[in-house]
Amino acid sequence: MQEKVFDNFIRSKLENYSSPVPGGLWEKIIRDKDQRPKGFWWRNRYGLLTVIAVVVVTAVSLFYVTNQKQNNLKNNTNSTLTINQASTEQNKKASVNNNSTTDINTPDQTVTTDAEINSTQASVTASSRKNDNISTGFMINHHKNGLFSFLQNKNSKTNTESSPTNNLENESTLFSQNEWQNFSSVKNSNAELMSLNKNVYSLNSLHNPPLNLRSIFGLGNDCPSANGNERNDWYLQLYASPDYTMKSLSGNGLSNTYLQKKDSTEKMFGGFTVGAKISKNVGDHFILNAGIQYSQLIEKFNLSTVNETRTTVVIVSRTVIRPQGDTTFNDTTTVTQIGYAVRKNLNSYKNIEIPIGLGYEFGEVKDKWKVAVNGGVIIHVTSWYNGETLDTSYKVVSVASKGNGGFYKSSTGLSLYGSISLIRKINDKLDVFAEPYFRVGLTPISSSIGYSQKFNAAGLTLGVRMKLNNKKQRL
Amino acid sequence: MSDTFVPYTYLGINDTVWTKRPLTSSFVDSVSAAINNNFSFVDSFDVNADNTIKFNPDLSIFFPEHAYAYRNSSYPVTDGKINVQILALVKKGDYIKYLIPTSAKNYLLQTAGSFFVHLTKNNQEVAMLPNTSFKIKWTNNNAFSGLNFFEGVPLANIDSLFTWAQTPNGTISYWDSTSLGTQKKGYQISTSITNWIGCSNLLDTANTVRLNVTLPLNYTNKNSFVFAVYNDKNSVVRLTADYATRSFYSLHVPVNSSITLVSISMIDNKFYAGTRSVTVANANRIMLSPVKSSPAEIISLLDNL
Numbered sequence A: 001m002q003e004k005v006f007d008n009f010i011r012s013k014l015e016n017y018s019s020p021v022p023g024g025l026w027e028k029i030i031r032d033k034d035q036r037p038k039g040f041w042w043r044n045r046y047g048l049l050t051v052i053a054v055v056v057v058t059a060v061s062l063f064y065v066t067n068q069k070q071n072n073l074k075n076n077t078n079s080t081l082t083i084n085q086a087s088t089e090q091n092k093k094a095s096v097n098n099n100s101t102t103d104i105n106t107p108d109q110t111v112t113t114d115a116e117i118n119s120t121q122a123s124v125t126a127s128s129r130k131n132d133n134i135s136t137g138f139m140i141n142h143h144k145n146g147l148f149s150f151l152q153n154k155n156s157k158t159n160t161e162s163s164p165t166n167n168l169e170n171e172s173t174l175f176s177q178n179e180w181q182n183f184s185s186v187k188n189s190n191a192e193l194m195s196l197n198k199n200v201y202s203l204n205s206l207h208n209p210p211l212n213l214r215s216i217f218g219l220g221n222d223c224p225s226a227n228g229n230e231r232n233d234w235y236l237q238l239y240a241s242p243d244y245t246m247k248s249l250s251g252n253g254l255s256n257t258y259l260q261k262k263d264s265t266e267k268m269f270g271g272f273t274v275g276a277k278i279s280k281n282v283g284d285h286f287i288l289n290a291g292i293q294y295s296q297l298i299e300k301f302n303l304s305t306v307n308e309t310r311t312t313v314v315i316v317s318r319t320v321i322r323p324q325g326d327t328t329f330n331d332t333t334t335v336t337q338i339g340y341a342v343r344k345n346l347n348s349y350k351n352i353e354i355p356i357g358l359g360y361e362f363g364e365v366k367d368k369w370k371v372a373v374n375g376g377v378i379i380h381v382t383s384w385y386n387g388e389t390l391d392t393s394y395k396v397v398s399v400a401s402k403g404n405g406g407f408y409k410s411s412t413g414l415s416l417y418g419s420i421s422l423i424r425k426i427n428d429k430l431d432v433f434a435e436p437y438f439r440v441g442l443t444p445i446s447s448s449i450g451y452s453q454k455f456n457a458a459g460l461t462l463g464v465r466m467k468l469n470n471k472k473q474r475l
Numbered sequence B: 001m002s003d004t005f006v007p008y009t010y011l012g013i014n015d016t017v018w019t020k021r022p023l024t025s026s027f028v029d030s031v032s033a034a035i036n037n038n039f040s041f042v043d044s045f046d047v048n049a050d051n052t053i054k055f056n057p058d059l060s061i062f063f064p065e066h067a068y069a070y071r072n073s074s075y076p077v078t079d080g081k082i083n084v085q086i087l088a089l090v091k092k093g094d095y096i097k098y099l100i101p102t103s104a105k106n107y108l109l110q111t112a113g114s115f116f117v118h119l120t121k122n123n124q125e126v127a128m129l130p131n132t133s134f135k136i137k138w139t140n141n142n143a144f145s146g147l148n149f150f151e152g153v154p155l156a157n158i159d160s161l162f163t164w165a166q167t168p169n170g171t172i173s174y175w176d177s178t179s180l181g182t183q184k185k186g187y188q189i190s191t192s193i194t195n196w197i198g199c200s201n202l203l204d205t206a207n208t209v210r211l212n213v214t215l216p217l218n219y220t221n222k223n224s225f226v227f228a229v230y231n232d233k234n235s236v237v238r239l240t241a242d243y244a245t246r247s248f249y250s251l252h253v254p255v256n257s258s259i260t261l262v263s264i265s266m267i268d269n270k271f272y273a274g275t276r277s278v279t280v281a282n283a284n285r286i287m288l289s290p291v292k293s294s295p296a297e298i299i300s301l302l303d304n305l
Helices: A005-013 A025-035 A045-074 A135-156 A167-174 A177-196 A203-207 A256-265 B027-034 B092-097 B295-303
Strands: A234-250 A266-282 A288-322 A327-362 A369-388 A389-392 A394-399 A411-428 A430-441 A451-468 B002-007 B041-046 B051-056 B057-065 B068-070 B081-089 B107-121 B124-128 B134-139 B148-154 B164-166 B171-180 B182-191 B195-202 B207-216 B224-230 B236-238 B240-242 B248-253 B257-267 B270-280 B283-285
Touching: A045 B041, A167 A203, A203 A369, A203 B248, A234 A288, A234 A430, A256 A266, A256 B124, A256 B295, A266 A327, A288 B182, A327 A389, A327 B051, A327 B283, A369 A430, A389 B207, B027 B092, B027 B257, B027 B295, B041 B051, B051 B081, B057 B081, B068 B107, B081 B092, B092 B224, B092 B236, B092 B295, B107 B134, B107 B148, B107 B248, B148 B171, B164 B195, B182 B195, B207 B224, B207 B257, B224 B248, B236 B248, B248 B257, B257 B295
Parallel strands: B207 B283
Antiparallel strands: A234 A266, A234 A451, A266 A288, A288 A327, A327 A369, A327 B002, A369 A411, A389 A394, A411 A430, A430 A451, B041 B081, B051 B057, B057 B134, B068 B124, B081 B107, B107 B124, B107 B195, B134 B182, B148 B164, B148 B195, B171 B182, B207 B248, B224 B236, B224 B257, B240 B248, B257 B270
């Protein structure tokens, strides 16, 4: 009979409790459902690669976040209803706030037992877990005024803060001697049981079911205040990157000899990217970003030709020494030479692009070091070119987009990119980051003489990330 | 953008250096052989009989009997047949084909014909005995008087194989006959001298000028010949290479002479020819611009001078 005192107490308090649902949640679910892409990822192999990348990133995220949550919750003793195993022996170190069962019957009121314990000691829950969605920490935060006012009325000792009090004194005023003895024995027996099963009955499992994706993805609980205020950060990123660039060439019916010759004369010579992005967090970990960037791919054109004949006009001056006086002869003449010629040029492919991406940041905002994985698309808004290449008759022709009517047919295109960021917090307003990345060109650039080429790149983006709002703004 | 050009050092076309040494005979022979489509007439005759060999309707040669001896031993050739090789230079282009000028020590000659007569027996050179002579008769309807006998005199250490020298070792006569109603005129040389012989007259004009010709730098005195072909005379002058000014020149050119300059070069076994018609009024340098030409093209050019 005595064992059920506490359970009855909790049951009577929580059995009619229902977790409030945020307004607009269902509309948001409907909207997301309608906007969900159908089969987009299977259009080509890049879509498949993207899906694979997302799956890998998600798996890593799940693994990391799950571990991170467990660690965090283990140490979060303030938000748990705990009973110190040794509370009866170390009453001076523990404080318990109680109220009577009659007052608990009011729907908005709950009972909280907040025990300060050594973090190395095992913590167990005394909750009946009838409703797992209830967070004790939440209740303390939002309803402590009612609870404490109640307690203040019950206690002869005035205390407006949740500072530790003399447990024995308080308990004796709230319960009768018999009630307290029964409750203490229940506490002790439950404490022993729960200390043996602390993993099972930890508050982590109590408040976060194994597949609570909102928690895993850092979107918080339905009730925002469960994890504190929501992150609402806007960032401006300024970055630059040296790029290692690659090119793939397609002949589209042109002869292999020509393609080999062209390929042998052109070699990608790196490039660079500079740009700016605006970023906005979605939840505590996801970051949406979009911006504008300028990228330039540099290609080395190196054409060696043998048996090339060149004729140069020269003026030669010769002085003939004669007894009657020196005579100088000036001849405008020519000289023809046969040799090999090496023609070098740096071709450049310049792009104005819009990168749109989504990133996931590991760690907390306050962390000094963070890692993020990012992915997205790069839209080539416009491109222009200058340089030289070989035409199908092996003559050097200009590829300047200005002046010869556009050697390349398309100036727009699409690329995919992925990256991993290492972010170092400098202060509350400023981060610096290094971001190894790759990009895969999806849209080939077709030339007017038939061939087409795609460009890929890998690089190391270095930049700064400035927080646009004040420190860490919370909703 | 950079544009690097590296000439092949092993190619003669890229060698613009002039030399102070004369052309090698092998080079001259190679050029001559490539552009020469004139063939020698070859025949034989009995040493113990008078012989007239008619090579074509316009050229015949008479060899007397018992008039020959081996050149090296002076031992008479008493029997058997002697082989004869005769080469006739009649047109102006012929002189260029054989790289033979019509000049005598920088003085211009006007020629009516030059011949190369070579006699051999048993692969030994044969010469005429003293006080004997053979006669070459050829047709030239524009024959004129005042010609003299010239011999080709070998030269050493200058940029030519030989020069012409007027000697008393031969005589020039004219003939004018009507045969089958057709009048023909021509010349006859009577001489005991074999090898290069000719009939010419010296153009000794008081008012002369030096002719200076330049070529592009690739064409040097190692690989090029330059000729001045007089348009109104049967004269062809081979210009002398001037190392100091890297040019080719000819002295004693009559002022206001109408000439056609012809250059022939052989570089890396490829031929280049340049031609230009000028009137020589002064000593200004005249530029020739050779172009790549085949031997057949050069022969055609020379035949039409």
